[in-house]
Amino acid sequence: MTFLTFPESKLRSFTEQVFLKMGCPETDAQLAADVLLRSDLRGIDSHGVARLVGYVRLWEKKRINATPNVRVVHETATTAAVDGDAGLGLVVAPFAMKVAIEKAKTYGTGWVSVKNSNHFGIAGYHALLATEHDMIGISMTNASPLVAPTYANERLLGTNPMCYAFPAGKYPPVVVDMATSAAANGKLEIAQRAKQPIPEGWAQDKDGRPSTDPDQLKAGGSLLPLGGDKAHGSHKGYGLGATVDILSAVLSGANYGPWVPPFVAFLEPPADPVGEGIGHFFGAMRVDGFRPAADFKHHLDNWIETFRNARPVDPAQPVIIPGAPETEFEHERKLHGIPLIDAVVNDLNVLAEKLGVKKL
Amino acid sequence: MTFLTFPESKLRSFTEQVFLKMGCPETDAQLAADVLLRSDLRGIDSHGVARLVGYVRLWEKKRINATPNVRVVHETATTAAVDGDAGLGLVVAPFAMKVAIEKAKTYGTGWVSVKNSNHFGIAGYHALLATEHDMIGISMTNASPLVAPTYANERLLGTNPMCYAFPAGKYPPVVVDMATSAAANGKLEIAQRAKQPIPEGWAQDKDGRPSTDPDQLKAGGSLLPLGGDKAHGSHKGYGLGATVDILSAVLSGANYGPWVPPFVAFLEPPADPVGEGIGHFFGAMRVDGFRPAADFKHHLDNWIETFRNARPVDPAQPVIIPGAPETEFEHERKLHGIPLIDAVVNDLNVLAEKLGVKKL
Numbered sequence: 136m137t138f139l140t141f142p143e144s145k146l147r148s149f150t151e152q153v154f155l156k157m158g159c160p161e162t163d164a165q166l167a168a169d170v171l172l173r174s175d176l177r178g179i180d181s182h183g184v185a186r187l188v189g190y191v192r193l194w195e196k197k198r199i200n201a202t203p204n205v206r207v208v209h210e211t212a213t214t215a216a217v218d219g220d221a222g223l224g225l226v227v228a229p230f231a232m233k234v235a236i237e238k239a240k241t242y243g244t245g246w247v248s249v250k251n252s253n254h255f256g257i258a259g260y261h262a263l264l265a266t267e268h269d270m271i272g273i274s275m276t277n278a279s280p281l282v283a284p285t286y287a288n289e290r291l292l293g294t295n296p297m298c299y300a301f302p303a304g305k306y307p308p309v310v311v312d313m314a315t316s317a318a319a320n321g322k323l324e325i326a327q328r329a330k331q332p333i334p335e336g337w338a339q340d341k342d343g344r345p346s347t348d349p350d351q352l353k354a355g356g357s358l359l360p361l362g363g364d365k366a367h368g369s370h371k372g373y374g375l376g377a378t379v380d381i382l383s384a385v386l387s388g389a390n391y392g393p394w395v396p397p398f399v400a401f402l403e404p405p406a407d408p409v410g411e412g413i414g415h416f417f418g419a420m421r422v423d424g425f426r427p428a429a430d431f432k433h434h435l436d437n438w439i440e441t442f443r444n445a446r447p448v449d450p451a452q453p454v455i456i457p458g459a460p461e462t463e464f465e466h467e468r469k470l471h472g473i474p475l476i477d478a479v480v481n482d483l484n485v486l487a488e489k490l491g492v493k494k495l
Numbered sequence: 496m497t498f499l500t501f502p503e504s505k506l507r508s509f510t511e512q513v514f515l516k517m518g519c520p521e522t523d524a525q526l527a528a529d530v531l532l533r534s535d536l537r538g539i540d541s542h543g544v545a546r547l548v549g550y551v552r553l554w555e556k557k558r559i560n561a562t563p564n565v566r567v568v569h570e571t572a573t574t575a576a577v578d579g580d581a582g583l584g585l586v587v588a589p590f591a592m593k594v595a596i597e598k599a600k601t602y603g604t605g606w607v608s609v610k611n612s613n614h615f616g617i618a619g620y621h622a623l624l625a626t627e628h629d630m631i632g633i634s635m636t637n638a639s640p641l642v643a644p645t646y647a648n649e650r651l652l653g654t655n656p657m658c659y660a661f662p663a664g665k666y667p668p669v670v671v672d673m674a675t676s677a678a679a680n681g682k683l684e685i686a687q688r689a690k691q692p693i694p695e696g697w698a699q700d701k702d703g704r705p706s707t708d709p710d711q712l713k714a715g716g717s718l719l720p721l722g723g724d725k726a727h728g729s730h731k732g733y734g735l736g737a738t739v740d741i742l743s744a745v746l747s748g749a750n751y752g753p754w755v756p757p758f759v760a761f762l763e764p765p766a767d768p769v770g771e772g773i774g775h776f777f778g779a780m781r782v783d784g785f786r787p788a789a790d791f792k793h794h795l796d797n798w799i800e801t802f803r804n805a806r807p808v809d810p811a812q813p814v815i816i817p818g819a820p821e822t823e824f825e826h827e828r829k830l831h832g833i834p835l836i837d838a839v840v841n842d843l844n845v846l847a848e849k850l851g852v853k854k855l
Contacts, residue, residue: 211603211784212603213572213602214780215785216785242602243572246780246784286808286809287805287807287808289806291802311734311735361721367694367727368673371674373817375671377802380798385791385798388786391794409797420606424570424606425576438740438751438752442644442647442651448647454647455730457737
């Protein structure tokens with residue numbers, strides 16, 4: 136596997152050009168590129184520009200609307216339902232998060248459930264928008280079914296990530312951003328390419344038996360909820376995935392459970408939808424709605440120092456503050472560029488040629 | 496192990512008498528008894544009247560105030576900080592949840608962070624108060640440190656439960672109520688009594704090595720976060736436990752991390768507190784703030800049917816809807832009584848004698 140390293144600015148400009156070629160308005164193209172680039176900067180390579188080809192394919196299939204009329208369709212002082220009009224989740228999600236933030240400015244908190252959207256990139260991007268306003272940010276999304284609930288031999292839930300972001304004082308925000316499955320699909324794909332076994336508890340085969348073979352997912356198997364099996368708490372991972380599904384889709388009018396449309400364009404969405412598109416959920420809470428922001432940040436700094444300095448099992452591996460590795464990646468990659476696997480660069484250049492964009 | 500079965504009404508009246516003897520006002524005694532009884536009715540025996548002796552011991556140590564001035568100390572339209580005045584969590588938590596519900600009636604949602612409280616019983620009790628108003632209920636609490644974060648050999652987090660409750664139409668509410676550790680402490684205690692090994696991934700010994708010996712926790716070991724180890728996603732369980740700690744305590748001004756005071760009266764609270772008491776967090780969201788309540792309930796019923804009827808791995812073990820087993824227990828025990836282990840009955844009768852309450 137060879138890596139090619141690009142300056143952020145070059146990848147950003149390339150990505151904007153691709154979205155413009157899809158017909159996105161300029162501000163939308165810039166925003167969507169910003170979401171993907173921030174993922175690459177933060178070291179979450181699976182959700183960055185490597186996905187660009189996938190978004191274009193969905194647009195070619197007319198499953199993504201490049202010029203959506205994203206709008207609030209129902210609201211109270213602190214709640215709203217947003218219709219994404221089949222737009223890029225990368226554009227719909229920041230719109231919805233901003234609605235939540237504006238409500239929080241006036242009323243203390245804001246909460247938005249979204250239907251008729253598509254894949255929104257990393258959950259952390261959206262939650263972090265709130266921390267810039269001294270608010271706690273919450274974001275989650277459902278996703279196409281790959282995960283079997285505890286005791287099931289059927290894929291009914293996506294990897295359904297949830298994210299909580301908290302603004303600190305001296306330190307970067309604490310960001311808990313996690314799939315509710317035992318492992319994200321990207322980790323299985325890495326094991327597939329490397330032809331290496333996966334840990335028990337990540338997946339089961341088509342008969343519902345635990346399996347360490349990463350190819351079983353494609354052969355009719357399922358991912359497993361966080362916990363892996365009942366004895367290790369998989370009913371909790373299942374419960375969290377269910378929570379994300381209900382807040383994102385049952386609450387907004389999006390598709391849920393087995394009806395969530397697939398991200399990959401070669402699979403058709405279910406013919407009997409129970410809602411529109413995929414669903415997200417966002418929240419913003421003003422810290423000073425509970426106590427002065429300076430007090431909160433002072434104590435969160437103390438929390439961070441306490442956990443970071445905890446006695447480690449192995450002195451060579453200190454305890455990690457959620458979000459800290461991503462912040463380090465962001466500093467490093469802003470300075471030294473973003474490494475992409477040659478296969479990803481190749482895919483992007485094929486795309487560039489097709490759309491008439493200057494190659495990387 | 497012998498069980499003695501009591502009608503709900505008898506245990507309820509006994510529990511109320513005990514709280515009255517502590518000096519609780521009558522409405523508080525009734526409310527606190529209701530929280531404990533609902534736990535026993537719902538089959539969560541570890542959090543019901545079996546804990547009554549523990550609450551009395553904390554009161555004897557003057558760590559629980561039987562006549563607290565529970566009050567809102569800071570608020571916006573949709574947020575509040577509550578000071579529990581060292582009252583019973585069983586009384587403070589429903590007070591705070593009601594503040595959240597009242598705010599939600601007017602503004603769509605309500606959010607309350609609580610300091611200076613004590614153990615609040617089952618998280619589900621409080622979240623379910625919201626579903627009676629067609630609201631989604633959220634409740635969480637931090638707890639005294641037993642859990643080591645990923646890579647740590649130090650107890651810094653409690654089993655920090657989180658609960659989400661959703662009102663359905665034809666069916667009982669969906670209730671996700673879970674500790675964020677791999678296993679609750681009660682499960683370890685059961686294994687200790689039975690002298691049986693615990694699954695790997697629940698605990699580590701005093702040197703941070705994975706252990707299947709349930710006695711290691713008392714010998715300086717730690718519980719592990721949901722996931723068990725890094726390969727199985729323990730950083731996610733750690734992140735969830737951290738989220739509960741920050742929302743419950745850093746946001747309210749309660750103690751967090753290693754400073755959370757212990758539930759057991761024979762251990763002294765830390766001498767250098769960073770806040771007051773333990774912390775909780777509650778939320779209430781009107782379903783019709785997002786879409787008509789009837790639509791939400793119709794689709795949640797469909798969600799429930801879809802998941803309940805999923806193809807099982809083992810036909811003898813169908814998929815479980817979160818909260819459904821507890822509802823079944825509640826029907827059954829309301830009809831046929833609540834079984835208590837003889838050792839618990841004995842403890843309660845010793846307590847009765849000491850306080851001058853009629854024995855069970």
